[in-house]
Amino acid sequence: MDPKTTPGFDAWSAVVFPDDREPAAKRIRDAIDSGKDLINDYRIVMPGGEIRWIRSIGRTFYRGSAPVRMIGLCIDITQQKRSDEIIAQSLAEKEALLREIHHRVKNNLQTVSSLLAMAGMSAGNREAADLLRDAESRVHAMALIHSQLYSSRRLDRIDVKGNITELTGRLSSIYASPSQKIAYTVEGDDVSLTIHQAIPC
Secondary structure (H helix, E strand, C coil): CCHHHCCCHHHHHHHECHHHHHHHHHHHHHHHHHCCCEEEEEEEECCCCCEEEEEEEEEEEEECCEEEEEEEEEEECHHHHHHHHHHHHHHHHHHHHHHHHHHHHHHHHHHHHHHHHHHHHCCCCHHHHHHHHHHHHHHHHHHHHHHHHHHCCCCCEEEHHHHHHHHHHHHHHHHCECCECCCCCCCCCCCEEEHHHHCCC
16 A cells, blocks of 8 residues: 555645655555554644644554555644754753863873873882872873773763773883783673762772
């Protein structure tokens, strides 16, 4: 059954927003062919030119295997769509802001880590050098968390195993010496922590 051959289809199609006509008609065809209930969101153009969002909900009735009619209703969901767009835009803006904040924090921490490393190389005694090296490793650990957040799809959680693996590699390079290499193995489950949990760890 092709909706385009159904009486009334031309009148319906005439008010549907041009870009939505074929996708909306395809969803009707798919619902008829599959026997599933129809849920069809599309835009219509009002007589004055205003564009409204409509949700059509319908069910196809058959005689044997042949579809004979579809019964349903139409709901104006314009306000819902506008609210969804506002929320999506707000979330996108907040995500961009959070990524920028994490990026700046990560860069600042990396700068501090580099300054500590240079200070450690010019320290006058072994004890001072060790203290500076410990401080460098702690700052690097925090910078690593922000680096992972910045490159992650999620801004609220840290992959603990990945964080420890990367951090262990970095620390081994800090504490190793030309005459003494450090071998390490990281074993763990796939666990994630919030940033508030990860920073103290």
